[in-house]
Amino acid sequence: MKWSWEQPDWPNFLYESKALAPLEQSFLVQSGEFVGACKHIGAGDREVLKIELISEEAVKTSKIEGEILNRDSVQASLRHQLGLGPQTPNIDPAERGISEMIVDLYRNFANTLNDATMFAWHKMLLADDKKIRVIGGYRTHEDPMQVVSGPDYKRMVHFEAPPSKRMTDEMIRFITWFNDTAPNGQTPLPALTRAGIAHLHFLCIHPFEDGNGRIGRALAEKSLAQNLNQPSLIALAYTIERKRKDYYAALERNNKELEITAWLTYFANTILEAQRNTIERVDFFVAKARFCETFKGQLNERQNKVITRMFKEGMDGFKGGLSANNYIKIADTSRATATRDLQDLVEKGAFTKTGELRHTRYALSLGEDRRGQ
Incomplete structure (x- = not known):
């Protein structure tokens, strides 16, 4: 069977917008609930909450790829990146790199997408990886770019990406689409629809030797933030990691066809669950603050x-x-x-x-x- 990018109409994805309409409406309602929940938090505590939310995303988006990071180190790096604390020595390059990428995403979500942004993210993530031939650029190797599992004698190919020689053209087309479908673009799309297509489209191209999953999730976050006109702080990676098998299964089910209603429905529901998780975490943070204030000085x-x-x-x-x-x-x-x-x-x-x-x-x-x- 052909992969999506081998279809004659690639990358003209098809989907039923009516099936997504109620999910898009729920996203807007829950976005308002999140803003309302945050109003109960003072400015100083809001900075602490921001660190907790984005550090959790940094740790979880790495864990999805099998990379285990130290949360305290990630938080220390984030505080430094955001100007909230001194530079901490001996931070692991992986922890520093994901922190730099997340902060760049947080600060510059509104900027149009370009090669330079993704190249910078790639360098942040993989600057110290000696196995990668091209860091801060699209892949150039001639070998097929495949997602596989199992031993060599019984290898299963879950996906094969377009050849490296197509990367420049594929990414020009992807970046143009991403910017055109932004809220102020020529053909704007609703938030969940745009984020879902962006994530799947990017992963179907798989333009980097490594780091595609983390950058693909960052692009979904960037898309959502642009549609909200503020950093989303949505617990997307946190939610995906808890049901990682479902995530990979959904990607595999939707990498051979251009009709992607099922994928968009799955991804939209994942984002809505991520929103609810975020709201619960904000409520937990508020309850924690109340608890600490109530019992201050009463405990040994x-x-x-x-x-x-x-x-x-x-x-x-x-x-x-x-x-x-x-x-x-x-x-x-x-x-x-x-x-x-x-x-x-x-x-x-x-x-x-x-x-x-x-x-x-x-x-x-x-x-x-x-x-x-």
Whole structure:
């Protein structure tokens, strides 16, 4: 079977706009909800939230590609890039590079797309990769560019991209389309439709030796930000990474045909889920701020250490809740002391308690009915 780029009408993608209309409307509604949620956050806390959101995207977009980064290092690099902190020594090149790319995307989302932007991103991501022949430029090798899996004797080809000799022409056409379909372009497209086509089109070309997935997701974020006229801060990579197999399966299902309604529906729903995840994370951030303010000065050093660790787990928290054994290990204390501390936290309204005996579990009390308020 031919690949999408081998079809006679490539890259004229076909889709049913009516199927996407309600999803586009939901995107606009949820965008308003996000703006409303952020209004409850002060300017200083907003900067902290911004770092948390974009650092999570940086870590997750790399994890999708199998690259595990240190979140604290990424956040330190982001703070420096955004002028919010000093330069931290010994930051890994991969962590510094993804931070530089995300900050460039955040600051310059409104700029028209060009080769120079993507070449700069590529250099940021892969400057220290000794295996890449062309860094900061489109691929030139003669070997087929394939996405494969399995051992050499039983290799499965999931996708093959256009030959390298076509990269210049393919990318001229892609960049022209991207800029023409922007809100102020000649043929503007709705937000979800444009982001979905941009991501799939770019990955079908696969113009770089490596880094195509991360740059392709950045282009989807850039597209959404342009349609919103502000940095999206949407948890797209965070959401994709949680269902990574579905993401790769959807790409594979839609790399052989130009009719892409199914892909656009999948990607639009993924973006809507990402929006909801972002709104939940903002709510969690607000609840965390309220919690810390409510119990400021009321907790001992051990309790603060455990609570800090719990907040670091994010919205998902400890799977199944915090146990007494968890508390003992984190606080480095005795069982008797842990029992007193946990009882005190429940009485103050900082923790909620479920279960009995060895099944007892504790969770942070982030609702509005805390007795400590």
